Amino acid sequence: MILTLVEHDSGLPDEVSLEALTLARELADAEDASLGAVVFGDEAAGVADELGPYGVEEVHHVTHEALDGYAPHAWGEGLAQLAEEVGTDAVVAPGTDRGHEVLAHAGATLDAPAATNCVGVDGVDDDGYDLRRNRWGGSLLEHARLEAATKLVSAAEHEYPIEEAEAATDPVVTEFEPSLDDAHLRVSIDRVESSDEEGVPLGEARVVVGGGRGVGGDDYGDLEELAELLGGTVGASRAAVNEGWRPHDDQIGQTGAKISPDIYIAAGISGAVQHMVGCKGAETILAINTDPEAAIIQKADWAVIGDLHEVLPELNDAIRAKQ
Numbered sequence: 646m647i648l649t650l651v652e653h654d655s656g657l658p659d660e661v662s663l664e665a666l667t668l669a670r671e672l673a674d675a676e677d678a679s680l681g682a683v684v685f686g687d688e689a690a691g692v693a694d695e696l697g698p699y700g701v702e703e704v705h706h707v708t709h710e711a712l713d714g715y716a717p718h719a720w721g722e723g724l725a726q727l728a729e730e731v732g733t734d735a736v737v738a739p740g741t742d743r744g745h746e747v748l749a750h751a752g753a754t755l756d757a758p759a760a761t762n763c764v765g766v767d768g769v770d771d772d773g774y775d776l777r778r779n780r781w782g783g784s785l786l787e788h789a790r791l792e793a794a795t796k797l798v799s800a801a802e803h804e805y806p807i808e809e810a811e812a813a814t815d816p817v818v819t820e821f822e823p824s825l826d827d828a829h830l831r832v833s834i835d836r837v838e839s840s841d842e843e844g845v846p847l848g849e850a851r852v853v854v855g856g857g858r859g860v861g862g863d864d865y866g867d868l869e870e871l872a873e874l875l876g877g878t879v880g881a882s883r884a885a886v887n888e889g890w891r892p893h894d895d896q897i898g899q900t901g902a903k904i905s906p907d908i909y910i911a912a913g914i915s916g917a918v919q920h921m922v923g924c925k926g927a928e929t930i931l932a933i934n935t936d937p938e939a940a941i942i943q944k945a946d947w948a949v950i951g952d953l954h955e956v957l958p959e960l961n962d963a964i965r966a967k968q
């Protein structure tokens with residue numbers, strides 16, 4: 646069996662888990678193995694209804710009286726015990742922080758190796774998998790060979806398409822209660838606070854206006870106005886976030902949000918590789934920078950060489966005049 650960690654919100658699987666299922670199904674088809682899902686939390690029956698179109702045959706619902714919400718070590722331990730119980734060939738997780746955290750804990754218990762952020766399967770044989778995986782936020786592609794009785798794999802975020810199976814299934818739901826002790830529950834989520842930010846989340850925005858160190862301070866008024874005029878959202882480089890000018894939620898890049906807008910307007914951002922891996926999904930990039938030699942100028946589709954404090958107000962005036 647190939648087991649896939651499926652995260653869900655009130656029974657609705659999230660996008661990255663469905664992407665991971667595409668990879669898991671490719672492995673299951675190649676091995677002629679069955680496809681299973683593992684879910685934590687309530688609403689397991691609801692998740693099962695959603696997973697039939699993706700060819701999932703079994704949904705394993707991990708429950709425990711002390712398990713209330715996310716607890717990384719306990720989830721990893723539960724996953725490892727389940728993998729041993731059902732005798733799985735591989736565990737596939739979404740390539741998110743949480744997916745990797747759970748895989749790492751499961752790997753420590755199972756003494757199993759992991760290949761994370763996979764973008765392709767080159768081969769499957771009796772001993773293992775040949776995989777392609779993103780390193781350094783996608784700036785390097787690695788060919789990896791993974792050999793183990795239980796192989797741990799994660800699917801890089803937004804690299805696999807969400808695809809339904811040729812034949813839908815009617816998954817069977819099975820409850821699984823792992824044996825957990827206090828040490829497994831030492832870290833757990835106490836409460837969840839939502840950000841004060843309003844508007845379209847960065848990852849879903851069709852227009853993003855990003856500001857970097859070149860903005861020179863926490864006055865993002867011109868960028869916010871441009872974003873509002875275009876129905877978009879403001880983002881930032883890590884330098885701007887580190888300066889305390891913008892919240893971390895706004896950060897685009899390797900250690901921030903991955904965006905895929907129709908247009909990304911990057912103002913006062915140099916174009917470091919760690920920033921660019923977060924916006925490589927943008928259809929069009931417009932850079933505004935005083936330095937014609939800045940790395941982003943080479944990577945952008947359009948560039949305005951100039952001071953953003955002069956360019957942005959003029960741009961906003963011009964757009965307003967057209968409306």
Ligand SMILES: Cc1cc2nc3c(=O)[nH]c(=O)nc-3n(C[C@H](O)[C@H](O)[C@H](O)COP(=O)(O)OP(=O)(O)OC[C@H]3O[C@@H](n4cnc5c(N)ncnc54)[C@H](O)[C@@H]3O)c2cc1C
Nearest residue numbers: 857858859882883884898899900913914915919920935953
């Ligand atoms: C492990 C690791 C992870 C990282 N993750 C991220 C990440 O997720 N996201 C990220 O962004 N960075 C990340 N970084 C940091 C990254 O390497 C860069 O340091 C950062 O992106 C630089 O931000 P910046 O372009 O705003 O600043 P700078 O590199 O200082 O560039 C400022 C730019 O503004 C231009 N400028 C200055 N004044 C003006 C003006 N008035 N008008 C127009 N242009 C002007 C300058 O010419 C320059 O090109 C990471 C680094 C590491 C080591």
